[in-house]
Amino acid sequence: MIRYDDRAALMTNLAEVVAGELRTALHQQAHATLAVPGGTTPGPFLTALSDADLDWSRVRVMLTDERFVPESSDRSNTRLLRGTLLQNRAAAATLVPFYREADAPEDVLDALGQSIGAALPLDVCVLGMGADMHTASIFPGADRLAEALSPDAPPLLPMRAPGAPEPRLTLTAPVLAAARHIHVLIQGQDKADALAQAQAEDDRAVAPIRVALDAGATVHWAA
Numbered sequence: 001m002i003r004y005d006d007r008a009a010l011m012t013n014l015a016e017v018v019a020g021e022l023r024t025a026l027h028q029q030a031h032a033t034l035a036v037p038g039g040t041t042p043g044p045f046l047t048a049l050s051d052a053d054l055d056w057s058r059v060r061v062m063l064t065d066e067r068f069v070p071e072s073s074d075r076s077n078t079r080l081l082r083g084t085l086l087q088n089r090a091a092a093a094t095l096v097p098f099y100r101e102a103d104a105p106e107d108v109l110d111a112l113g114q115s116i117g118a119a120l121p122l123d124v125c126v127l128g129m130g131a132d133m134h135t136a137s138i139f140p141g142a143d144r145l146a147e148a149l150s151p152d153a154p155p156l157l158p159m160r161a162p163g164a165p166e167p168r169l170t171l172t173a174p175v176l177a178a179a180r181h182i183h184v185l186i187q188g189q190d191k192a193d194a195l196a197q198a199q200a201e202d203d204r205a206v207a208p209i210r211v212a213l214d215a216g217a218t219v220h221w222a223a
């Protein structure tokens with residue numbers, strides 16, 4: 001785990017690392033794909049990254065997961081993305097959508113799954129983690145947890161979990177683990193404690209963040 005002196009240093013350093021990885025990918029291929037988390041943590045990282053000097057017109061940006069709420073909701077991860085990363089230089093990036101209006105995520109799974117699938121594999125994947133050790137929307141106790149953790153999982157699955165107030169759509173374990181570069185972005189003592197708990201826990205159903213840790217993720221943390 002990389003421990004930063006403070007949260008500002010964490011956010012700007014991680015933005016520099018991710019920008020460098022995207023630049024390298026763009027030297028080697030026509031397009032690069034970046035996945036980023038939602039939630040309360042990544043805003044300053046996403047804003048810092050939006051200023052990175054690289055050819056954003058060749059970058060596809062997607063979320064690691066989305067709450068099934070419209071963009072008008074404060075809980076929309078897409079709303080967060082539009083207000084932070086998809087500004088400044090990064091406004092030229094292509095957003096791969098994770099939400100369409102419908103009654104349930106199952107109704108839009110095929111359509112969203114097609115465009116997400118076409119943008120894979122991920123060159124860079126930045127993940128968050130909850131204090132319950134969930135990552136993306138792969139929650140302990142979720143209804144489709146076993147499917148999402150399976151090596152045969154489709155790239156995208158709907159998910160409902162006791163700790164999640166609304167249904168979700170999430171990238172699944174094989175997509176996350178196949179990313180060329182994986183970072184976990186966490187802050188606060190509760191997340192450091194959760195990480196230590198996950199490191200001591202072999203069962204991914206109990207600690208879904210193990211998907212990233214076992215795939216060699218770099219963890220970035222500040223108090």
Ligand SMILES: O=C1O[C@H](COP(=O)(O)O)[C@@H](O)[C@H](O)[C@H]1O
Pocket residue numbers: 036037038039040041042064065066067077127128129130131135136137
């Ligand atoms: O609900 C979510 O939670 C996790 C962690 O969020 P945080 O607010 O504790 O930082 C996040 O990584 C995920 O993308 C989000 O949908």
